[in-house]
Amino acid sequence: MPQDVTSVDAEGITFRLPDAEHTAQRVSLWSHVGLPAQDFAQVDDGWELRLTDLPLECLEYLYDVDGERTPDPTNPETVDGAFGHHSFLALPGYERPDWLGWPQVPSEQADVLIEDTPVGDIEVTVWAPADADGEEALPLLFAHDGPEMAKYGMLLDYAGAMIAAGELPPMRMALLAPGARNERYAANPAYAESLSGHVVPAILAACPTAGKPVLIGQSLGAVAALHAAWTSPETFGALLLQSGSFFTEDLDPQEMGFEFWDEVTGFVSIVHAAASGAPGAPYVAMTCGSAEENYANNCLMTDQLRRVGLDVDWGERPQGHTWTCWRDLLDPHLTELVRRVTA
Numbered sequence: 001m002p003q004d005v006t007s008v009d010a011e012g013i014t015f016r017l018p019d020a021e022h023t024a025q026r027v028s029l030w031s032h033v034g035l036p037a038q039d040f041a042q043v044d045d046g047w048e049l050r051l052t053d054l055p056l057e058c059l060e061y062l063y064d065v066d067g068e069r070t071p072d073p074t075n076p077e078t079v080d081g082a083f084g085h086h087s088f089l090a091l092p093g094y095e096r097p098d099w100l101g102w103p104q105v106p107s108e109q110a111d112v113l114i115e116d117t118p119v120g121d122i123e124v125t126v127w128a129p130a131d132a133d134g135e136e137a138l139p140l141l142f143a144h145d146g147p148e149m150a151k152y153g154m155l156l157d158y159a160g161a162m163i164a165a166g167e168l169p170p171m172r173m174a175l176l177a178p179g180a181r182n183e184r185y186a187a188n189p190a191y192a193e194s195l196s197g198h199v200v201p202a203i204l205a206a207c208p209t210a211g212k213p214v215l216i217g218q219s220l221g222a223v224a225a226l227h228a229a230w231t232s233p234e235t236f237g238a239l240l241l242q243s244g245s246f247f248t249e250d251l252d253p254q255e256m257g258f259e260f261w262d263e264v265t266g267f268v269s270i271v272h273a274a275a276s277g278a279p280g281a282p283y284v285a286m287t288c289g290s291a292e293e294n295y296a297n298n299c300l301m302t303d304q305l306r307r308v309g310l311d312v313d314w315g316e317r318p319q320g321h322t323w324t325c326w327r328d329l330l331d332p333h334l335t336e337l338v339r340r341v342t343a
Helices: 146-151 155-164 181-185 189-206 220-231 261-273 295-307 323-328 330-342
Strands: 012-018 027-031 041-043 046-052 058-065 068-070 086-090 107-117 120-129 140-143 172-176 214-218 238-242 283-289 311-317
Touching (some): 027 046, 120 146, 120 189, 140 189, 146 155, 146 323, 172 189, 238 330, 261 295, 283 323, 283 330, 295 311, 323 330
Parallel strands (some): 283 311
Antiparallel strands (some): 058 086
């Protein structure tokens, strides 16, 4: 292994940035997890940072060079995301999901615009196996941040592979474009009404559906999913909540600058104060990266949802708040959720 490139060994990672002329003034590491030492040390040919005993199986990161974030120029492995490409490192023991290499069923998509909801127009893309009979009632899944979860979290690849392998029944997926994401997803009653009172009925009218639909969301989208089910308990049959931003004042003071802090913490406090009144969806799967800031508030929310009567499955992997983590936890947790709803 060349000595001027980032490398992984059994004990940890050595990050490197070639800079023989020492043109940089300061180099640090940025990631989705709170790693210990952040600043690089200057060495003869550039900059270096050694981290060991990491509670991770993979890492997505950027270098901060004099205030400008950039991928690691010595590491060709990257992952794409809503905020651009990040460098990616797999640590010893990391395994990608098996389904990534499986064949997929042929599929087709159709765009639908739900107009004049309380939060304005909502764009939906409906995905289905190409051989699905348009008159056949199939299970239906709604996905917050749908286009992003399809592109970066590979949700449609997962569905196509699992259906082809017989691990899931043929089903449809409705990808919900976020629009004004923070405003809509931050426990907004107008969005919950738009989803349950406008979008879901319109898609159900167009797509024959077996049973109640499943609703999934990541991060703030998970807050919106739980909020919609809490306020309209008869709409959804199951929820997948991944790395939900279930902020509390005690656990998440670093998030107090978030523009919709009061809305999110207000709803979360209502859930935590409830003795009963759980949403009608009987099944919930919650997943989270064990190295991310939301881990503690997700564990707390899991315990509370169980206390108010929900059947909650929990899954975690030693990763951060990333699309990779959400992708890697789709199976078995979404798989089992769909099986239970369609049994």
